[in-house]
Structure formats: C-alpha cells, structure tokens
Amino acid sequence: MKVTHLLTCLFxxxxxxxxxxxxxxxxxxxxADPWLALVDKGQYAESxxxxxxxxxxxxxxxxxxxxxxxxRTPIGKVTKxxxxxxxxxxxxxxxxxxxxxxxQYQSAFEKKNPATETVVMMKDADxxxxxxxxxxx
Numbered sequence: 578m579k580v581t582h583l584l585t586c587l588f589x590x591x592x593x594x595x596x597x598x599x600x601x602x603x604x605x606x607x608x609a610d611p612w613l614a615l616v617d618k619g620q621y622a623e624s625x626x627x628x629x630x631x632x633x634x635x636x637x638x639x640x641x642x643x644x645x646x647x648x649r650t651p652i653g654k655v656t657k658x659x660x661x662x663x664x665x666x667x668x669x670x671x672x673x674x675x676x677x678x679x680x681q682y683q684s685a686f687e688k689k690n691p692a693t694e695t696v697v698m699m700k701d702a703d704x705x706x707x708x709x710x711x712x713x714x
Contacts, residue, residue: 602663605678605698605706612708613682613696617655621645629699629707631673648713653687658694669697676700677709689713 615624624645625638636644662681669677682694697710 601665601676601700601706602678602680606660606663606680608706609680609696609698609708613658613694616645616649616711619649624708627707629701629709631699631701632707632709652689652692652713655684655686656690657685658682659684661693672709678706684713 612624612627615621615627621642622638625633625636625641628641659682660680661683662679664679666677666679668674669679676699678698680696680698682696684692684694686692693714695710695712695714696708698706699709701707
C-alpha cells in the first residue's frame, strides 16, 4: 500500500512538472531570456531578427538600433534581472487579437537602479513565441 501511494505521488509530481513547462508563460520566458541577453550584449540587429513579424512591420532594424542605443547606453550594463511576473492574455490595448505573454523583470543597471523591464511576447504566425515589445521604466 505504501509503495502504491509513493508511486502515485511521484507520478503526480512528475506530471505537474511536465505540464508546468508547457504553460505559455514558461515557454515565452524561455525565448525572452536569451533575447534579452542579445540586447544586453548590444547585438541589436540580431535581436531585431529574432523579433516577431508584427514587431518588424512596425520598426526597421535601423530604428530599433537607434532606439536601443538611446535608451540603453545612458543606463549602462544590466547588473541584475529577476522575473517578477508573467501574464498570459489574448488581448492587449492597441494590438490585434492573439496570444501574448507580458513578462516583467525587476532589474538593475549600472546607472539606473531599480528598473522595471517589460518584454511582451506573442505567438507568431509560425506558432513560435517571439518578442513584440520591450520597455524600460
């Protein structure tokens, strides 16, 4: 009886871990974190390439580069970043219906501490999660 109970508990624990990894918030963060690392390294053209089609339609690679240089250069390098919230939604203001995850990070930069970074991820036409927005407050 104890062995059966133990096996049942083990199965339930493993199942919950597998399903938690399939949550949109988890899947979107797995894409957002390496994308943020590109931005942190100043690889702005590469970060633009990995962004969603909607992002690219709104902003050229050159404009993205200019925006990041003007925002990130004055605040220096990131020194700390911790995910504080992840919210799945199917609607955002001024955005078409779709699947989105809004990720908020509590961050610190060399010359701006504290800061809140928001990365908005969307499920693109190919069903892959990609960045569609990035903001620092």
